[in-house]
Amino acid sequence: MSFMDRLPGWGLFKGVSFGVVQMLRPKVTVQYPEEIVDISPHHRGRLLLLYDEFGTLKCETCFQCAAACPIECIDMGGVDTKNRFHVHWGPAEQYAERREESALRRSGRTVPDRSFSAWQGIDLAPLDAILTEEDHSPRKMLRILERTQETYGHLPVAAIQHISHKTGAWYSEIYGIATSYRQLRFQPVAAHELAVCRCTVCTLQGGGRVLAAFEAALGTGVEGVSPDGRVRLLTVDCGGESSGTGPRVLVDGVAQTRLTAERATEIAAHLRSGHLADSRPA
Amino acid sequence: MRILEPTQDWPSVLLARAGEAAEEPTLGRAEAAGGWASFRRAVTALSPDEVTRIVAESGLRGRGGAGYPTGRKWRACAQQPPSARFVVANGFEADPGAQLDRTLMERDPHAVLEGLALAAYAVGATQAYVAVKSSATLAARRLREAVQQAEEQGILGTRAIDGRVDLHVEIREVQGGFVVGEETVLLRALENKRAQPDQRPPYPTERGLFDRPTVVNNVETLAAVPWIVAHGAAAYAGLGVGGQSGTTLLQVSGAVQTPGIVEVPLGTALTEVLALAGSVEAPKAVLVGGPSGAFLPPDGSAVGLDPDRLGEAGAIWGSGTVLVADEHACIVDMASLMTRYLNDEACGKTIPCRIGLRRLAEIGDRFTSGRPRPTDRQLLDDLCADTRDAALCALESTATNPLLSGMRYFASEFEAHIVRGECPAGVCQPLRVAAGAAR
Numbered sequence: 186m187s188f189m190d191r192l193p194g195w196g197l198f199k200g201v202s203f204g205v206v207q208m209l210r211p212k213v214t215v216q217y218p219e220e221i222v223d224i225s226p227h228h229r230g231r232l233l234l235l236y237d238e239f240g241t242l243k244c245e246t247c248f249q250c251a252a253a254c255p256i257e258c259i260d261m262g263g264v265d266t267k268n269r270f271h272v273h274w275g276p277a278e279q280y281a282e283r284r285e286e287s288a289l290r291r292s293g294r295t296v297p298d299r300s301f302s303a304w305q306g307i308d309l310a311p312l313d314a315i316l317t318e319e320d321h322s323p324r325k326m327l328r329i330l331e332r333t334q335e336t337y338g339h340l341p342v343a344a345i346q347h348i349s350h351k352t353g354a355w356y357s358e359i360y361g362i363a364t365s366y367r368q369l370r371f372q373p374v375a376a377h378e379l380a381v382c383r384c385t386v387c388t389l390q391g392g393g394r395v396l397a398a399f400e401a402a403l404g405t406g407v408e409g410v411s412p413d414g415r416v417r418l419l420t421v422d423c424g425g426e427s428s429g430t431g432p433r434v435l436v437d438g439v440a441q442t443r444l445t446a447e448r449a450t451e452i453a454a455h456l457r458s459g460h461l462a463d464s465r466p467a
Numbered sequence: 468m469r470i471l472e473p474t475q476d477w478p479s480v481l482l483a484r485a486g487e488a489a490e491e492p493t494l495g496r497a498e499a500a501g502g503w504a505s506f507r508r509a510v511t512a513l514s515p516d517e518v519t520r521i522v523a524e525s526g527l528r529g530r531g532g533a534g535y536p537t538g539r540k541w542r543a544c545a546q547q548p549p550s551a552r553f554v555v556a557n558g559f560e561a562d563p564g565a566q567l568d569r570t571l572m573e574r575d576p577h578a579v580l581e582g583l584a585l586a587a588y589a590v591g592a593t594q595a596y597v598a599v600k601s602s603a604t605l606a607a608r609r610l611r612e613a614v615q616q617a618e619e620q621g622i623l624g625t626r627a628i629d630g631r632v633d634l635h636v637e638i639r640e641v642q643g644g645f646v647v648g649e650e651t652v653l654l655r656a657l658e659n660k661r662a663q664p665d666q667r668p669p670y671p672t673e674r675g676l677f678d679r680p681t682v683v684n685n686v687e688t689l690a691a692v693p694w695i696v697a698h699g700a701a702a703y704a705g706l707g708v709g710g711q712s713g714t715t716l717l718q719v720s721g722a723v724q725t726p727g728i729v730e731v732p733l734g735t736a737l738t739e740v741l742a743l744a745g746s747v748e749a750p751k752a753v754l755v756g757g758p759s760g761a762f763l764p765p766d767g768s769a770v771g772l773d774p775d776r777l778g779e780a781g782a783i784w785g786s787g788t789v790l791v792a793d794e795h796a797c798i799v800d801m802a803s804l805m806t807r808y809l810n811d812e813a814c815g816k817t818i819p820c821r822i823g824l825r826r827l828a829e830i831g832d833r834f835t836s837g838r839p840r841p842t843d844r845q846l847l848d849d850l851c852a853d854t855r856d857a858a859l860c861a862l863e864s865t866a867t868n869p870l871l872s873g874m875r876y877f878a879s880e881f882e883a884h885i886v887r888g889e890c891p892a893g894v895c896q897p898l899r900v901a902a903g904a905a906r
Contacts, residue, residue, distance in 0.1 A: 327659040331642070365662040365814060367644045383808045384564025385758055385790050385801075386720050393804035407811055422602055424566035425718055425788065426468060428726040 380421035382433035392432030402453035485574035494616035497577035505696035524700035526712030531685035534774030561648025562757035562786035572606035582689030645812035664860035708734035719744035722793035756785025759865035761872030797894035803831020
């Protein structure tokens, strides 16, 4: 404690003088839309990892960007250039969330979860052909996605990532388009397909109970796949043609007549256990 | 689906030139029956404003469900500042139980295209789209062939009909759920964007496809336009019943002897349509308008089939389907299942639609499973009002129809479910089955 600190009223003076000095200082707030701050020429805005023409990451994991980042939003990891050591920049992993799948993936480590298989590589040659035909254009995204699904049976994550890289559309944007259309799906092809019409004519004839029976027996909703991945539940349009024939239900493309909820439960159970022959109409 | 022969002396406009289902609708056959004559006459003798005026005077209203006057829509688009404009024919029949538009496009694609060309001429568009559901492969193929033939014969395309016409028609197969039939959603689908509706205003006539003025008309609306231009506005206005003009297609199914499609004058009484299809003696209810339609009581089935009077009765025109339910049907069960369907099909952009419809479906489930809560009826009313008020698109504003109309006209049946826990039709099994499984 210095001499000044012992002086009565010194603390008060210090506090008041600080306030007065701050008040007289020029303001540094920039009235953004009217004034624009002179930004460093190194500023690039969006964070992006670039790929070279051979498809490998250009990032050398030098951490210069992470070190320069003023708000420490860059948290990066990977292996060093000789592929020997795991290197990491950022706060130490002290929370459970940092050991989550996404955090592991970000830090370049292997993810033990099976669901990570969606990220595994696919043969991109057919996708590249599709993209070339569609001009790599984000304005033809729906067509690109539909054709990708025709080729791969579903939309693999790796394919969406590749489409994002090639067309320049954001991954989230593509994902948003894909989730909003019924016909686009992310799970691999199931062995069997059940399709139910949900129109009013079919509902009148008990289509709702058949659908509920399927949902209960398969453990999934409409447009979903049963947890064992064997059966997909879809919808089909009957166009009002089902008057008098019971709800329109297709079991692997075969139309059923006058299907009851009990029979629907049986069929779903048979399909899940692999006895397809029993599900055919007698 | 078969086309029913009217027993009465009803005029035929939309199906006047329609061939048999197996018959290929070639350009030569269409022209022999008077096809494309209106378009040729319009581009040589009439100005775009005159075409719009004829359509406006005819009183033609959109057949897509809302019933907006077509002439007014075209005028709104034509009055926009000069820029690229589009015309979109909405042939995406969202109702999975309807095939009116599909049948029309299959039987007479040239009428749809001629109406589309007239609309494009009236608003000054050079690019037009026909959106077809991708499952309607035959309709898409016949439309493509019709466009190709018309281009070869110099009716469509660049500098067609002595350089007077510059119109390119593209047939687009669109896949998607129920909500894609809504006009702004369809435009987003054509733009390859996420299938969600947009706030209106600005209406598509101001900012539509690619933010350009766009006219979106149902294919049934467009198919009537060539007839109107050929026969005059007054002739078309005289066809309807009770102040309505023109004819419309209806699809009748359910508890009838001959389900099918029939062309009736707009405003025809529902009873006449039911009699034509051979309805059961005493239908319990009539569902008009598809999945988001409303149940009408049999004693009220004398109501005229036009958007105005249906609106007064709490119903909608919707997809143009009429479903007859006999005494084996449970209205509560039907209404709650339809609400569940609409909830599954909702895009989720507005919260009252995304969450409110789910709550409505749950209330419906509680009714059918016989375990309603005391507050459910009040909650249902409030939720329906909120959902309608917040509606961004037609799906949301009409999604409350099944339950509301059921509560309005079949109160005793709801009462039986809610108060006594029994189902008069014997469909639901209240209290015996766990909630949710009794759907």
